[in-house]
Amino acid sequence: MTNFSIDTHLSPIKKEKPNWGELEFGKVFTDHMFIMDYKEGKGWHDARIVPYQPITLDPAAMIFHYGQTVFEGLKAYLAKDGRILLFRPEKNMQRLNRSNDRLCIPPIDEDLALDALKQLIAVDKEWVPTVEGTSLYIRPFIIATEPYLGVSASASYRFMIILSPVGSYYKEGIHPVKILVENEYVRAVSGGTGEAKTAGNYAASLKAQETADQKEYSQVLWLDGVEKKYIEEVGSMNIFFKINDEIITPALNGSILPGVTRDSIIALLKYWNIPVSERRISIDEVMDAYRDGQLQEAFGTGTAAVISPIGELLWNNEKMIVNGGKTGELSKKLYDTLTGIQKGDLEDPFGWVTEIK
Amino acid sequence: MTNFSIDTHLSPIKKEKPNWGELEFGKVFTDHMFIMDYKEGKGWHDARIVPYQPITLDPAAMIFHYGQTVFEGLKAYLAKDGRILLFRPEKNMQRLNRSNDRLCIPPIDEDLALDALKQLIAVDKEWVPTVEGTSLYIRPFIIATEPYLGVSASASYRFMIILSPVGSYYKEGIHPVKILVENEYVRAVSGGTGEAKTAGNYAASLKAQETADQKEYSQVLWLDGVEKKYIEEVGSMNIFFKINDEIITPALNGSILPGVTRDSIIALLKYWNIPVSERRISIDEVMDAYRDGQLQEAFGTGTAAVISPIGELLWNNEKMIVNGGKTGELSKKLYDTLTGIQKGDLEDPFGWVTEIK
The missing domain is CATH 3.30.470.10 (Aminotransferase class 4, branched-chain amino acid transferase, N-terminal domain)
Structure with missing residues (x-):
């Protein structure tokens, strides 16, 4: 260098x-x-x-x-x-x-x-x-x-x-958070600045967060700004679902922030031969999976919190309790592995870690 | 006080x-x-x-x-x-x-x-x-x-x-500007911050303006972020069209800035008994009116420039030359009247002007 x-x-x-x-x-x-x-x-x-x-x-x-x-x-x-x-x-x-x-x-x-x-x-x-x-x-x-x-x-x-x-981003450490699905406010839209890490995106998110705080939810889940139907990201994190043993995360569509942790999670899952797909996923699909008993886990990913297991999603006054409100096995394994690699406790097969001399 | x-x-x-x-x-x-x-x-x-x-x-x-x-x-x-x-x-x-x-x-x-x-x-x-x-x-x-x-x-x-x-917002003073209809980037969307006067909206607009500058257009015309079809505002101004002797401006829909000059123009037009409507208007409707010879004038309104007559609109490589590229009669009359009231040269029937003692 x-x-x-x-x-x-x-x-x-x-x-x-x-x-x-x-x-x-x-x-x-x-x-x-x-x-x-x-x-x-x-x-x-x-x-x-x-x-x-x-x-x-x-x-x-x-x-x-x-x-x-x-x-x-x-x-x-x-x-x-x-x-x-x-x-x-x-x-x-x-x-x-x-x-x-x-x-x-x-x-x-x-x-x-x-x-x-x-x-x-x-x-x-x-x-x-x-x-x-x-x-x-x-x-x-x-x-x-x-x-x-x-x-x-x-x-x-x-x-x-x-x-x-x-310290930990959440004062309570790694444990499941409650997420409110946002119906009124919009974070970003294709053609806007959602893909960029810029102040205005965060300013736009404060009002919805205020409502979430009042209802004692930890963060909001953003839906797309066009149909208010497709899942974008949660608060300031990307989001993953485990449905019927497949891991699904919204595809990068121009309004979602391309998270480094998101990218690392996808790489880890592929390395483990766990099926993972980046695709459009609607809140209805998640709700259907929940009703069918196939929504196994949900978690947010981001630098600040690394992995945030989601214990509950509230959408239109209907609650989805994910994995009995407890941290899922995969969420825990991803958290332990990623933080283990980050801290040098685990082997780094990807060459992700750089030492400061 | x-x-x-x-x-x-x-x-x-x-x-x-x-x-x-x-x-x-x-x-x-x-x-x-x-x-x-x-x-x-x-x-x-x-x-x-x-x-x-x-x-x-x-x-x-x-x-x-x-x-x-x-x-x-x-x-x-x-x-x-x-x-x-x-x-x-x-x-x-x-x-x-x-x-x-x-x-x-x-x-x-x-x-x-x-x-x-x-x-x-x-x-x-x-x-x-x-x-x-x-x-x-x-x-x-x-x-x-x-x-x-x-x-x-x-x-x-x-x-x-x-x-x-x-001085004047445009170095050239009041004269018709050329406007590029923006197809790729989006300024704001319902549920976002478009209605608020906040920095992020302006940051989001710079990229499109850069393209307009390169093509030697003065500003961009924003379409709605959902269907990219309905007219929102132009650059940092609201927009009005005179079509078939009716004045039309996009209705305030949650993503358009509620301009003080916009509000004043509507009041002036009503005072003069000129038909004015605030409603949804698509770029197709403007193009159709243009083709039929019924697009008589177009202008932007805002504090900085007061009235900006629009001489040309470029949409999908098709040019609409408005009023032969010249400042329209109504645009001029509105500019003269509003700036006349603002500067105390004309009577102020609305009680808009406040003196600083």
């Missing part, structure tokens, strides 16, 4: 580390961050690692008005032997550039970004938490910074990487 | 004013801005006018990641008699709160916001430009500021108002 020139300014102060056993998700940040700027005509420049600190922007910066921004999320894990491991980070950088293309943001050099990420983690390596179930969450993101109120692509951008030691 | 307590810190420095005759849109900002903060448990607080300056945020501030933000756009005009006039500003504040609701942002006090806006303009009154076709563009906006990477509504926000003296 090329070693790009990244200026490093170490922080004179080391913040006190939180208790690793009490970590929440995304509330505490490390001592340093990575920054690189872009200017039309000059390209990406001034790659640097600096102390974690507030950033200063003109109130007219386009990020505040027209939402031109993309992000990624991935994790670093501490192996038992002390190595720090990343899981398929190149996939995140590839997706970041696909998101950039959709949002009219100039592409980044993926090798440089990967190198920056590794150098940053090496600098803040004491921040990779050591307690079971914890990890260092990595958030690369790009924001439009030009101070201009015309609706157009910005002439300047900032790429940043920040790090946050995290 | 109540006079709310707004702390005012005047800038020690007055920036040099640009040449009013050479103003572009949204590139120059005045000497001051308005800020008010929100914190869960405390509500909106610390309303203040301060020198225009950069703002400082944590890199984890939710605005950078999940796009929870809303904005408004309106203008102040200098009348010939020296009065500074606002056009229906209460409509913008009402819409800001409707957008807030969709984006799970706590509502603002509309009277306070209006008062703040007026006080801010009074402080920067020398920045209302004096040249024909110019105005002071006003941008109220709210951003989520909590440093937290969980996908949820922020616990803190900042409401700001910034001001920018502007």
Whole structure:
């Protein structure tokens, strides 16, 4: 790997580390961050690692008005032997550039970004938490910074990487969640930005989540924006069903986020010779399978939670209790295997894991 | 009107004013801005006018990641008699709160916001430009500021108002624009955020605009996200057609922005006893009318450009030349009347205009 020139300014102060056993998700940040700027005509420049600190922007910066921004999320894990491991980070950088293309943001050099990420983690390596179930969450993101109120692509951008030691995404750890099937609001539609990892998709999801919270459901299941019939994804995760011993996940149709965990789960299932298909699946089909006693398991997949078993789906006031509300055998096996590979406890037949030297 | 307590810190420095005759849109900002903060448990607080300056945020501030933000756009005009006039500003504040609701942002006090806006303009009154076709563009906006990477509504926000003296939105002034009917990308869909004035809608529009720019079209015409058949809006404006002496504009269906200029145009037409209907209208209907010689005029409406006559529509490589590519009589009359009322040159039978004392 090329070693790009990244200026490093170490922080004179080391913040006190939180208790690793009490970590929440995304509330505490490390001592340093990575920054690189872009200017039309000059390209990406001034790659640097600096102390974690507030950033200063003109109130007219386009990020505040027209939402031109993309992000990624991935994790670093501490192996038992002390190595720090990343899981398929190149996939995140590839997706970041696909998101950039959709949002009219100039592409980044993926090798440089990967190198920056590794150098940053090496600098803040004491921040990779050591307690079971914890990890260092990595958030690369790009924001439009030009101070201009015309609706157009910005002439300047900032790429940043920040790090946050995290516990489990769900406070309760891996256990089945209750999901509300959303009938009113829509997350994304073909031709929109659903395939990109961009802020507006998440802003659009808050209202439905608010209703789910009120009803004490953990997340919502999004249906397609056209017929409100076909399953898209759950909250901020992809979704899988085990129906009659076949694993089914919605095919990537242009409005579904192509999850790295989703891709890894499909690869694992194929490796195990378990039938898996990516295809269109309607909520009616799931309900029919449930009524016929053939809906065996359901689970969400994503970087933050890895696997979220689904214990209940509520659709039009009708409850589907999945696998008696308990974590399914396959969900558990996938969780154990994937987190085992991620943490270096299990063999990695796919070459997914990268060590940070 | 109540006079709310707004702390005012005047800038020690007055920036040099640009040449009013050479103003572009949204590139120059005045000497001051308005800020008010929100914190869960405390509500909106610390309303203040301060020198225009950069703002400082944590890199984890939710605005950078999940796009929870809303904005408004309106203008102040200098009348010939020296009065500074606002056009229906209460409509913008009402819409800001409707957008807030969709984006799970706590509502603002509309009277306070209006008062703040007026006080801010009074402080920067020398920045209302004096040249024909110019105005002071006003941008109220709210951003989520909590440093937290969980996908949820922020616990803190900042409401700001910034001001920018502007020339015409289109450099060429009022003259017919060429519009590309968009077949691939989608701006919004029912159940999404199209009705709200929020950043993600604009981010989603950039890619299509890029294609329009390449083909030398001024903006795109959005079709509905479900059937890609029904007309929604054009670029960042609402759209009207004059077909067989009837004025038609798409009905507000949940994915169209309810424009203040749109509402004013409908009121003007009704006042003039010109038949106007808000209903679903397909691109096929427009094409059929064009082929039959009944498509008489088309124009976009919005705060920035007021009225944009449409001289050409390109759909599936077929061109519709509207009114010989020239500004239609009605488009011109609406532009002259509305800008006349806005600038205090014409009588205001609707009570739309508010003076800033």
